Amino acid sequence: MDDDGDRIIMGDMVSVSRRTPPVSEMLSVRTSARDESREFREIFQATYPRLVRMLWFVVHDHELAQEIAQEAFIDLHRQWRTVGSYDRPDLWVRRVALRKAQREAARSVRRVHAERQAAVPETAGAADTGLPDPALRAALATLPTMQRAVVALFYLEDRPMEEVADLLGCSTSTGFVHLHRARHRLAALLSEPVSEEVDGHVD
């Protein structure tokens, strides 16, 4: 059921990100947008750009990261009456986005595997070319989705493990397990030394 639902969502995501609305619709949207909650707009503006970047480290596709982030905000918009009363609606939308990203990443893995079996060359998003540190990007791409998310939240967003675990829907100790495995795998691939302690937590 989730798979079916996601397929529908992903189809909608494509239409959202790649469709250029007509000017009249844009005007009406911008006019009616004034009626939307000011808090929603503020949270969107403050959260969306950083969320897209963080999601890139999970899905390694800029377009897909934007689609996932927008889908998460559409969910937030739909449930704004409830979630808007939370202390941190931004954390709610991040949690939703990460869950969607994990599902999409898993789906991408299956798709790439199928393409390899069909001898179709793997293609990277055009926007992802020319990024620095290809060795690190290649090493990150070998990590499971959960480990990529932990690495992005822990090192890029500098969040404590308690918050990382909360966003990923796991326990703190499980979060550290994912971090430990990611560090050791990346250290091996990048030939970097790895300490036994991170964030005050001994591996």
Add this chain to the structure above:
Amino acid sequence: MSIDARLREGLAMIEHQLPDVDTPTAYDDVITTGRTRARRRTAVIAAAAATVTALALAGLVALHQDRKPEIVAPPFSPVDLIAAETPAGLQLVDPRDGSERFAPDKDGTYVSWSPDGGQIAYVVPASDDSSRDLWTASVTTQVKHRVAHCAGCKVVAADWSPDGADLAYTVLLPNGRSELRVVAGGATGTMIALGTGGWGWPQWSPDGTTIALGEEQGARGFIDLLPVDRSPLRGPTPKAGPPQRIAGPIEGVKRLSWSPDGRRIAFTAGAQDMTPGFTSDLYVVNADGSGTRQLTHSPTGTRIFAVEWETGNPDQPFLVSIAENGVDYSEAHLALVSSDGSRVAPVYAGGSTVKAFRAAYRF
């Protein structure tokens, strides 16, 4: 450099080089898509609700149609018939043309209609009259059942409760005493009261709380009222205390009929024998025992066999079965009698002794 430092530095560099995002456009897209989906959800929910409602209504209609009993048109309408004792036996007759529609038994007598007109109860004597059994028959299917029999017992008459659930009947025992019994829910008749004399002609009150009984003690006749409780589990049971006697002694108390309001009882009384010159008349008594009044003073040789209280007339006249030439019942007929006892009009001249006509004349 440790892996931790490499990751912090490397991820920050990559993030810094990622393409910018068009936040305002993305915001508009989110709002537009959110609203579109909300409208779509509303439409889907409305369509689903309409579909569910339509299906529920269709189901109810189908259920209703399934449960609607199949109406099998009887060969005739029971309310159009009267029960008459003719030389050929007990017959259900169409009073409009005198045609026979159903002949339950050639020896049947003392007929009582069920409240809905769908059944009759009647008494069938043995050939030597050593016993009399109670039978019922469906007017529409003409299926008959014997509901009461005991050797040496003689069922006198029966009457259905107003809701048609219980059939009360009286029976004379070999020892000379009489019992009031009730057939409830298809069970065998249960004795609910023991009479001292000869109870006959039971008649339920319109509210079903009392059974009136005509009683014969030799040439003397009485009317007794027996209050009953009607339990769904145990059926009718008499209330404590002896029956209340409200009328008598009057010779030859026979058929009883409660007024529609349950305040009065009409009955026939007269000579018992069948010799020429006997007379029976119409009487009325208040249910509290007061006001016994003889309404008709028939000439010699005239006999009123049965009476029904006409329910739809504000003057509350009576329908009576009457024979005016003594023992020759071939000229018996139904007539309307006004509340003061004067004859109004004959309504049926069937040439037979009409014993039960409630179903035919339920006004």
